[in-house]
Amino acid sequence: MPNYISPLRDINFVLNDFINFEKIYERYPQSKDKMNSEIVDQYLQVAADFCENELYPLNRVGDQQGCKLRNGIVTTPDGFKEAYKKYVELGFPALTGDEAYGGQGFPSLLWIAISEILTSCNWAWGMYPGLSHGAMSTIEHHGTDEQKKNYLPKLISGVWTGTMCLTESHAGSDLGLIRTKALPNNDGSYVISGEKIFISAGEHDLSQNIVHIVLARLPNAPAGTKGISLFIVPKFNIDQDGNILDRNGVVCSALEHKMGIHGNATCALSFDNAKGFLIGPENRGLHCMFTFMNSARIGTAIQGLAASESSYQGALAYAKDRLAMRSLSGPQNPELSADPIIVHPAVRNMLLTQKVFAEGSRALAYYLSVYVDIAKLSNDESEKKIAEDKLALLTPIAKAFMTEMGVESAKNGMQVFGGHGYIAEHGMEQIARDVRISTLYEGTTEIQSIDLLFRKVLGSKGELIKLLIEEIKEETQHIPQHEEIASMYIKLENLVKEWHELTTYIQEELSSNPVEVGTISVDYLYFSSYVIFAYLWLKMAMAAQDKISQESTDEFYPAKIATAEFYFERILPRTLVHAELIKSQTKSLFKLSPHQFKFD
């Protein structure tokens, strides 16, 4: 099994050289004293030690053992419970929590960095605390003071965990179809009944209580998405001091058999006259849910990054070690029976492709979470609005693209291993199975593309795109004297122009026909993603060149610039297809009648 090493050098580069985070966070009183290099380094080192030593060794254990359901009780794989106990002792659950309820009040950027390491080491395990974040932030944003007092301290300390209960077997992407019912009691609480599926961390043995956030319908609620409300339903009822009472009417009726993430309990939950509490306004449940959904989407994007990183690390180690055939330019290691396979162009191509997606995804995720923080921390309404707008635009891109590239990276990881990539003990096939969920849950790639193009781009009449294009122009106006960087800049400039033209074309020529917009939305998402990555890679190259100009002799920096070049040379041409598909007609897509659409 390949060893995982926390990529602290690159994380450090992204935080300091690329984002220059101290300069940003010192602007806000809530983060000023927290976000300095010393503290951040310390947290990252503690996280790296914990993840590498405690979580990583459990990664394959979790995959092999999976979770077990017996008489309604779910047992997680060996060691999961003990690792969670240590995680709580180290204080990680409280990292970003509200200080009023025992949290440490750190901005999300630090959590994102830690979360990357955690997910790279053990995706399935990482989902247990990950889901708690969703529940916490929903209660923080939409709960009453009493609800906050009742639930937040225990969730923040990690003694309890949380879930999000959205999906029903007939209602996934289309939540308007859900049927779970909520009937009011006389005391202001509700009786919740219905069947939910795909509830990650829905039942397990890590925490004393589980706080479910549940979508359900009130009596006489309007049909569809406008008749859905949000409820808190704890696994165990609690008294007003937060003490655990009797078991509530919610049980795990089944565990799903999945392709991967075996260590996480994906539950079917039966709500049978469970006691629940309305959170947020009646019939505004989906709206409240969006708070959670956006953070869940960034969390899923991180999972894509983690798959790119861990499959890259595995493949790189193997490519340096495995001997097969001679270099096409003649033997590189004549003393060995053959050359290590990293000498072969196709292998290098796969490794560098993984590298640009791992490091590029890191840049995007961290950069995005700075906007998450600014939107929360800033008191300047205009700055806040810009951050929210950019987040709105970039979230579906990060979610869809980083997970799709995670899938591609994991495939490359197996491919570098040849036949050994298919064998469980090498760990590469587990990454490929685990990552496969990420383009499906929290809104498929196709759903993200509709969100991006219909809601964000056309919905803002192109304003969000313009906002980002302005940023790109501003951030790249001081291009250093450097041949390769100058050449990348010209490519980016042309590409941004093309992006703007394509967007205008869609607005002017296609937007009256939603089917045509839908037809090209996935290609538009990919095109936009490659533009964003080009921007980030150019900025990273510039940051690296800055260091070189300051006489740094660290080999990391020229390697970073060369990696950026690879992105521009070998990856960016992919935009050609997407541009062509956006511009060209698609008469054939709807030609076949359902009747003709058959195979027998």
Place this chain on the structure above:
Amino acid sequence: MPNYISPLRDINFVLNDFINFEKIYERYPQSKDKMNSEIVDQYLQVAADFCENELYPLNRVGDQQGCKLRNGIVTTPDGFKEAYKKYVELGFPALTGDEAYGGQGFPSLLWIAISEILTSCNWAWGMYPGLSHGAMSTIEHHGTDEQKKNYLPKLISGVWTGTMCLTESHAGSDLGLIRTKALPNNDGSYVISGEKIFISAGEHDLSQNIVHIVLARLPNAPAGTKGISLFIVPKFNIDQDGNILDRNGVVCSALEHKMGIHGNATCALSFDNAKGFLIGPENRGLHCMFTFMNSARIGTAIQGLAASESSYQGALAYAKDRLAMRSLSGPQNPELSADPIIVHPAVRNMLLTQKVFAEGSRALAYYLSVYVDIAKLSNDESEKKIAEDKLALLTPIAKAFMTEMGVESAKNGMQVFGGHGYIAEHGMEQIARDVRISTLYEGTTEIQSIDLLFRKVLGSKGELIKLLIEEIKEETQHIPQHEEIASMYIKLENLVKEWHELTTYIQEELSSNPVEVGTISVDYLYFSSYVIFAYLWLKMAMAAQDKISQESTDEFYPAKIATAEFYFERILPRTLVHAELIKSQTKSLFKLSPHQFKFD
């Protein structure tokens, strides 16, 4: 679990309308009386019944149970043994076997069609008889009369099965590194000792004996690929009448834990002073192996086709049934709570992408196997040579592209299912796991691309490409009066021109630098593959239009033309990236030193 229906309608179209197989096979005395519609239909129907009713129900059983190794004995999943018994009773193992040894002497085209159905129903099971074909053809081509007499009748009848033992743990793509030894005995036999891995069907309970074809080194053999010989090593020694004697010195020391194809026993085999027999000339083992490898590559290509077909069938059924959201053009089924997801452009796009790869792969595989047959049946040296040349060119393309497209189709299949695609009971994730081996074994995609570009294209100084371009011109010279077909024809014409130009460019500009050729070989393989598929899709559209001109009212034909249009409109633009990557410089690929290539 989605139901599989043998796609006999499309198979029939490819055999009759596209290939016009009767006209081809009536030219050869050995096939004249065998290959007529009546006989072929009958065989296909028997195969379809057997595969759908016996093999398909065992597909998930095999995945769940896997094979078990206890005390050197491998047990296959429940039902596998009984299904194999029926398969033998039905006479399928003998289908293409030499009539002199009890075979039925059918050309490979019929076997390819049956093999598609078989693999679609149960990939893992299909590998047991599949591997026997490799052993049989090796003995047929290279065995002595005595070896043929000793082994062929039992292999052909299916009472025994066979394997191919190539890989060792340190030697996969680079077989020159193998270490298994063969020491001569006084009686003309050899003592074989060594460790082989990844031996599919290496040990199991389906057959009375297993005939291993083993690569090993003779004493003082030259190093590398020129010092490898081929041996027959039976699991049980046999007497001169083919009766089973004592156990030979070969045991299964371990079963691999794999991502998929769990029902097939992937064995580590220990050869410990096993008795073996040289087959073919000394030190010419790899050369003899190529006979098998080419047929194995086509067999693997078929597996890619099977994954495209079965994932397409599953996704199509689900897309017609699953309700979510309304069509972007307004409700299509107002009586239902939502529209079936087949109305959504992204879903249609995925389904049609699967369809063009499933049906296009079928066309390529069947077309290719006609050349396999002509190369074998023809007495006309020129016709034979042309068939062999085209086979040489098209085999790496079919192997690599059809398996990669199988992987893509399986991914689409899961994606259409949304979160349900990740759940085992729906069957889609099994297809994705099973198919993943196909771009790895029998030479990775990257190895195929090197074979294609170095050996076949540059090795023939471009002659093989010219040969195929001539065929394309000849076969598409009578384009019917049909707007869409005419438009496809123009696109193909331009594309073929570009293919020729790119090939010339590589020959003239790059061939002096093998590293540069290696850098673009995968892109060249993809570009070539999309050209071949464009050719086949145009030919299929022409064949369909032919039927329409003959007053056929079968809706199958206009659907076929519309599917071809989809290929030209939505798939063919992918060539833009590959052409660009072939033409553009890649200064960045080797910029990073191994030392800079790190993550910590």
